[in-house]
Amino acid sequence: SVAMVEGAMKEVSEEEMVAAIAFGHEAIKAQCQLQKDLAEAVGRTPESQPREYPKYEENETLKKLISEGVYQGAYDVARTGNTSKGGRKEGFSAVKKAFLDKLMAEQPELDTKLFSRYYSSAEKKAIRDMMVKERVRLDGRQLTEIRPIWSEINYLPGAHGSAIFTRGETQSLTTATLGTKLDEQIIDQPLAKGYSKFMLHYNFPGFSTGEVKPNRGAGRREIGHGNLALRSLRQVLPPDDENPYTIRIVSDILESNGSSSMATVCAGSLALMDAGVKITAAVAGIAMGLVQDKETGEYAVLSDILGDEDHLGDMDFKVTGTEKGICACQMDIKIQGLSNEILTAALHQAREGRLHILR
Structure with a gap:
């Protein structure tokens, strides 16, 4: 797999x-x-030299008690279809607090860290079961449904090209700046030397997820997501003999609840067209998710995943492309592997979502 x-x-x-x-x-x-x-x-197989990992001390009685006590409450919150990330968080927190208060009254010596770990497992199972059985999402959408989209070009009149793209609670404000040959980026790497006429920078400030933290340069996330968006948009740029400009795209994520890199692709495509760059086709991106029941083998492929669905699900499969075909992809999974059947279903479902966004 x-x-x-x-x-x-x-x-x-x-x-x-x-x-x-x-x-x-x-x-x-x-x-x-x-x-x-x-x-x-060389005699270094996993069987001959197994690795030892630190293990938590488990309390099976407490684990079962918590699972049975909060599962239905978490399931009911998950199926309400609340479109607000904050609203869902409040609902789950209320279920957790009510049961914790009850247990603390009965067991004053309760290990609250252990309780939180067991509650998280029960909540995760309830949400996943709800999506597989009910075939609906945390925010009430159908499995293939895309969140509401709003976009506008020339959002920053002073820039050569700009666009704002909003999908659900994810928003990217992107600018495109045109420069001369003197602005080309010098590439000086151990295995690659030369110049680049196309640059893309992706910024993910803390406030986009409601956090307060310092901005200290690009991290793993910014580099990886920016590179994915760059690879996607590079496929539709005009050839060098038709494009005399050095192009720099900057995407600032103003709000994030899943698929911010795909919002960057969509906004970047709009900003390039707003700047007058003759790209061969418009590009859109969508992030696909997966929830699979290990026991029954049932699964649900999710289109345009939320941050919670990324966190609780088994797959984050980002696919970008034009109306004609796929331009770039990036997939990471948390399960043992992905079957050819699920992979094929995810790609075809991603095409349907991509065409919906482009239209």
């Missing part, structure tokens, strides 16, 4: 994408087998 996918492509179809992943997967299997053979040759 597939564990991770990342790459860029020139507007390929979903069928070509699945075939390419399958081809690469076969090559990876040979490399994995070689590593296993080398480990066995």
Whole structure:
């Protein structure tokens, strides 16, 4: 099964994408087998030298008590379909506090850290079960439904090109600046040297998620998401002989509740067109999620996931592209692997969502 996918492509179809992943997967299997053979040759297999990890002290009685006490309450909050992230948080907090107060009255010596861990597990299971069984989302949407979209170009009249793109509670304010050849970025890496005429910077300030923290330069998130958006938009730029400009795109995330990198792709595409850059096609992006029941094998593929669905789900599969095909993708999963059936379903569902956004 597939564990991770990342790459860029020139507007390929979903069928070509699945075939390419399958081809690469076969090559990876040979490399994995070689590593296993080398480990066995030197006597360093997981069976001969198992790794020891620190384990929590479990209280099965308390775990069962908490699960039975809060599961239905959390399930009911999850199925209310509250579109507000804050509103859902208040609902779950109320369920947790009510049961904690009850337990504290009965067991004054209760370990509150252990309670929080067991409650989180019960809440997670209730939310996941609700989505698989009811086929609806935390905010009341259907599995394939996209959040409301609002966008506007020329939002900052002083910039060469600008756009604001809002999807649900996620918003990107993006600018496009055109420069001359003198503004090209110098690339001086161990394996690559030269110049780049296209740059994209993605900023994710703390206030976008309601946090207060200092901004101390780009972190792992900014670099990874910015690179994904850059790869996506690069596929539709005009050739160098038709584009004399050096282009810099800056995306500032003003609010985030899932898919902020995909909002950057959408806003970036609009900003480029607003700046007069003759891109070959408009680009949109969507983040797909997955919730799978290990016991029954049932699963639900989610379109345009929320931050909570990313946190509680099994997959974050970002797919960008034009009306013609896929331009870039990035997938990470939390389960053992992804079957070809689920991968194919996610890509075709992503196409439907992408076309909805483009239209």
